[in-house]
Amino acid sequence: MGTPDVSTPVWPVGKRCAVALTFDFDAEALWIGNDPANADDPGVMALGHYGARVGVPKILELLSEEELPATFFIPGVVAEQYPGHIHAVLEAGHEVAHHGYTHIPADPSIPGRVEEQIDRGLEALDKVAGIVPLGYRAPDGVSSHLGQRLLTDRGFLYDSSLKDHFAPYRIILQDGSPGPVEIPEQPTLDDWAFGSSSSVSYKVMQSKQQVLSMWNDEFLELRTWGGVATLLCHPQITGRPMRLSTLRDFIAFTRTFDDVWYATCGDIARNFVAYE
Numbered sequence: 198m199g200t201p202d203v204s205t206p207v208w209p210v211g212k213r214c215a216v217a218l219t220f221d222f223d224a225e226a227l228w229i230g231n232d233p234a235n236a237d238d239p240g241v242m243a244l245g246h247y248g249a250r251v252g253v254p255k256i257l258e259l260l261s262e263e264e265l266p267a268t269f270f271i272p273g274v275v276a277e278q279y280p281g282h283i284h285a286v287l288e289a290g291h292e293v294a295h296h297g298y299t300h301i302p303a304d305p306s307i308p309g310r311v312e313e314q315i316d317r318g319l320e321a322l323d324k325v326a327g328i329v330p331l332g333y334r335a336p337d338g339v340s341s342h343l344g345q346r347l348l349t350d351r352g353f354l355y356d357s358s359l360k361d362h363f364a365p366y367r368i369i370l371q372d373g374s375p376g377p378v379e380i381p382e383q384p385t386l387d388d389w390a391f392g393s394s395s396s397v398s399y400k401v402m403q404s405k406q407q408v409l410s411m412w413n414d415e416f417l418e419l420r421t422w423g424g425v426a427t428l429l430c431h432p433q434i435t436g437r438p439m440r441l442s443t444l445r446d447f448i449a450f451t452r453t454f455d456d457v458w459y460a461t462c463g464d465i466a467r468n469f470v471a472y473e
């Protein structure tokens with residue numbers, strides 16, 4: 198067995214690492230996916246609705262001020278429910294990618310579910326915005342070999358669901374053939390872990406300084422390694438006042454280096470393919 202490959206990827210000229218700002222716009226669908234009974238609880242629905250009502254507009258405002266590109270992963274039902282949001286994201290020049298259809302885990306043990314979630318999500322993004330997404334992120338992080346095969350068959354350029362590297366790489370399917378490019382995540386760069394708490398999802402919340410310290414430190418080492426810092430935020434969390442200021446300060450920190458490539462996941466995947 199050979200030595201595992203941890204070589205530094207090739208980035209655009211003058212760049213040493215990449216920052217991918219990504220937003221999972223789950224809205225109410227996340228909570229209904231967790232428990233269908235939540236649909237009848239206005240208190241729980243409000244958590245998701247905040248992401249649509251305030252989170253996405255505030256995040257778009259910040260990205261515009263910073264003149265930075267981002268990738269929005271959006272479930273099909275959310276695209277259908279909030280078509281104006283999808284159009285606003287696209288008109289601002291950001292990327293829209295696939296995030297399932299109803300935000301339920303695509304469990305391969307349930308016949309037809311994985312395929313249905315991918316295909317209905319594709320139909321919704323086409324119907325609402327006329328787009329064919331380049332990439333996919335698994336709702337609740339539930340991936341499967343069947344899902345990776347279907348993404349490949351449907352022509353997806355990339356996946357961004359796994360946490361098994363610090364840099365983009367090519368997924369190898371179970372039969373040994375090439376799958377999509379993976380844009381990996383780090384658990385420390387996911388706002389869900391420490392940014393919100395509620396009666397249906399209790400967590401210990403962390404302060405701005407704690408989160409910023411973690412994000413900055415993770416970014417610093419990823420930069421040294423020449424990796425990609427895939428920041429995974431949710432508008433219903435990072436769209437809250439203190440969380441948005443955390444994101445603003447994190448961006449400011451990364452800007453103190455002149456060798457950071459800010460890019461959409463699609464552009465990062467294309468760059469990987471160009472040097473593969």
Ligand SMILES: [Zn+2]
Nearest residue numbers: 221223336337
């Ligand atoms: Zn999600």
